Amino acid sequence: MANIELRVRPSNFTHQSSSSVRLLPRPTCLTQRFRHYSGVQMEACVRSCYQKSRVVSRYSSRWIELPSSVSKQSAEKNSLSLKALMTSKTQDLSNTFVIGEEKVGVLLLNLGGPETLEDVQPFLFNLFADPDIIRLPRLFRFLQKPLAQFISVVRAPKSKEGYASIGGGSPLRQITDAQAEELRKALSAKNVPAKVYVGMRYWHPFTEEAIEQIKRDGITKLVVLPLYPQFSISTSGSSLRLLESIFREDEYLVNMQHTIIPSWYQREGYIKAMANLIERELEKFEHPEKVMIFFSAHGVPLAYVEEAGDPYKAEMEECVDLIMEELEKRRTTNAYTLAYQSRVGPVEWLKPYTDETIIELGQKGVKSLLAVPISFVSEHIETLEEIDVEYKELALKSGIEKWGRVPALGCEPTFISDLADAVIESLPYVGAMAVSNLEARQSLVPLGSVEELLAVYDSQRRELPPPVTVWEWGWTKSAETWNGRAAMLAVLVLLVLEVTTGEGFLHQWGIFPLFH
Numbered sequence: 195m196a197n198i199e200l201r202v203r204p205s206n207f208t209h210q211s212s213s214s215v216r217l218l219p220r221p222t223c224l225t226q227r228f229r230h231y232s233g234v235q236m237e238a239c240v241r242s243c244y245q246k247s248r249v250v251s252r253y254s255s256r257w258i259e260l261p262s263s264v265s266k267q268s269a270e271k272n273s274l275s276l277k278a279l280m281t282s283k284t285q286d287l288s289n290t291f292v293i294g295e296e297k298v299g300v301l302l303l304n305l306g307g308p309e310t311l312e313d314v315q316p317f318l319f320n321l322f323a324d325p326d327i328i329r330l331p332r333l334f335r336f337l338q339k340p341l342a343q344f345i346s347v348v349r350a351p352k353s354k355e356g357y358a359s360i361g362g363g364s365p366l367r368q369i370t371d372a373q374a375e376e377l378r379k380a381l382s383a384k385n386v387p388a389k390v391y392v393g394m395r396y397w398h399p400f401t402e403e404a405i406e407q408i409k410r411d412g413i414t415k416l417v418v419l420p421l422y423p424q425f426s427i428s429t430s431g432s433s434l435r436l437l438e439s440i441f442r443e444d445e446y447l448v449n450m451q452h453t454i455i456p457s458w459y460q461r462e463g464y465i466k467a468m469a470n471l472i473e474r475e476l477e478k479f480e481h482p483e484k485v486m487i488f489f490s491a492h493g494v495p496l497a498y499v500e501e502a503g504d505p506y507k508a509e510m511e512e513c514v515d516l517i518m519e520e521l522e523k524r525r526t527t528n529a530y531t532l533a534y535q536s537r538v539g540p541v542e543w544l545k546p547y548t549d550e551t552i553i554e555l556g557q558k559g560v561k562s563l564l565a566v567p568i569s570f571v572s573e574h575i576e577t578l579e580e581i582d583v584e585y586k587e588l589a590l591k592s593g594i595e596k597w598g599r600v601p602a603l604g605c606e607p608t609f610i611s612d613l614a615d616a617v618i619e620s621l622p623y624v625g626a627m628a629v630s631n632l633e634a635r636q637s638l639v640p641l642g643s644v645e646e647l648l649a650v651y652d653s654q655r656r657e658l659p660p661p662v663t664v665w666e667w668g669w670t671k672s673a674e675t676w677n678g679r680a681a682m683l684a685v686l687v688l689l690v691l692e693v694t695t696g697e698g699f700l701h702q703w704g705i706f707p708l709f710h
């Protein structure tokens with residue numbers, strides 16, 4: 195592994211009289227496009243090495259400058275221990291996750307999905323009970339669970355239809371387990387034995403279950419890797435928020451060193467893997483050069499981006515640009531567009547919407563379309579049902595004649611190998627403090643501890659309009675919004691009646707004990 199030079203510089207910042215050590219492993223992303231990002235990562239790394247000593251100037255080119263208070267000896271000592279972690283040889287890499295004194299774990303975070311039709315309603319309950327999915331006004335927070343119960347019961351029949359049409363349940367658990375196993379093998383092959391855990395947000399195996407196993411296994415260094423390429427408050431953010439609360443309450447976890455890879459859409463391996471899949475599907479068309487590449491990302495309510503500072507949209511757009519740049523390098527210069535799918539409820543979501551865009555493209559005379567699901571790395575209900583069935587049907591009705599769809603990455607070897615590299619590159623930052631000056635990070639989502647990471651965005655956890663509707667009717671958007679509000683009011687009135695009379699639909703459905 196290449197090393198990076200670490201220069202200890204006197205505090206007057208002159209460019210002379212410095213002693214240097216060549217010990218820290220050099221992240222491979224240094225050679226990639228996002229040099230500033232690796233600079234930020236390096237700052238975090240150096241900080242951890244020198245026990246929170248302040249890094250006085252920015253990483254530039256290949257040098258990290260440190261105040262003179264950091265002695266050469268301590269630099270060497272700390273760097274050596276990092277190097278030992280990265281390069282130590284173990285006896286039997288396939289059967290252990292121990293490096294030197296350390297037990298390394300990787301926690302994959304994902305959404306989770308119902309495995310049977312009976313699971314659908316309780317899965318939906320867990321989803322809607324999440325304040326990062328429905329954030330109620332402070333005054334109404336006590337309604338979160340009853341409202342989640344109500345919405346999940348009302349929505350379940352429609353969701354069940356969807357899950358029934360893809361075989362009776364979500365394939366997410368199986369695929370994520372397979373990804374975990376492939377990642378473990380890839381890490382082992384790269385001389386980094388680690389145990390890989392899966393922690394789902396809304397269904398089994400729950401994050402809490404994974405954490406219990408991590409404790410039982412005595413993991414000492416943990417890399418947290420959400421399986422969402424781009425960061426959103428509603429996905430990675432929600433999982434990390436949960437992790438934060440689990441960590442805070444547990445003595446073992448408070449002392450366990452960890453780091454997070456918050457998003458990884460810009461990684462070269464991921465971009466190349468996506469470009470490979472797109473090229474492969476384009477070749478199936480009779481005239482590949484005439485096909486419009488149609489990136490379809492899962493949407494989020496607009497307020498997440500505009501009011502809470504969710505970096506999701508910016509990361510998504512940059513991700514699409516990077517994939518297209520990679521394709522252009524390979525002389526694939528097709529037209530392309532990005533739209534957002536799967537919106538629910540009365541509020542405005544990120545635009546343009548996938549369904550409206552498909553209709554417009556048909557009207558403009560586009561004849562061949564290749565759909566690329568871009569926000570998720572596994573097949574799931576929204577690829578198998580929404581894209582493959584609903585959007586395909588809509589496209590064909592709208593005048594598009596040829597339709598194709600790029601598969602989700604799943605266990606694609608280039609992708610898994612890149613995830614393994616991401617884990618390896620993050621190891622020196624395990625236990626690293628996040629850099630505290632947001633501007634200095636130059637990155638939308640920095641690497642660091644759960645708490646520091648969540649403090650960067652959405653720090654005030656402002657109220658957001660609920661993205662889901664209890665039921666839908668009305669002729670205009672604003673009518674729908676008011677209908678949503680009226681529905682919430684109605685739920686409130688019903689609850690008051692329920693509590694005062696001791697009778698009603700909550701008792702009938704056995705919901706009432708939930709808020710005792």
Ligand SMILES: C=CC1=C(C)c2cc3[nH]c(cc4nc(cc5[nH]c(cc1n2)c(C)c5CCC(=O)O)C(CCC(=O)O)=C4C)c(C)c3C=C
Nearest residue numbers: 307308327353364426428429492493494569570574575661
């Ligand atoms: C990056 C991906 C995702 C974002 C962003 C996201 C936001 C988000 N989702 C809902 C509501 C629902 N999501 C549902 C399923 C679901 N969502 C994602 C991914 C993202 N969601 C996946 C991969 C899945 C499917 C899992 C599976 O079982 O295969 C559902 C349930 C299905 C349904 O009834 O349609 C709901 C509801 C909101 C409100 C939201 C942002 C606030």
Ligand SMILES: [Fe+2]
Nearest residue numbers: 305492536576
């Ligand atoms: Fe979703």
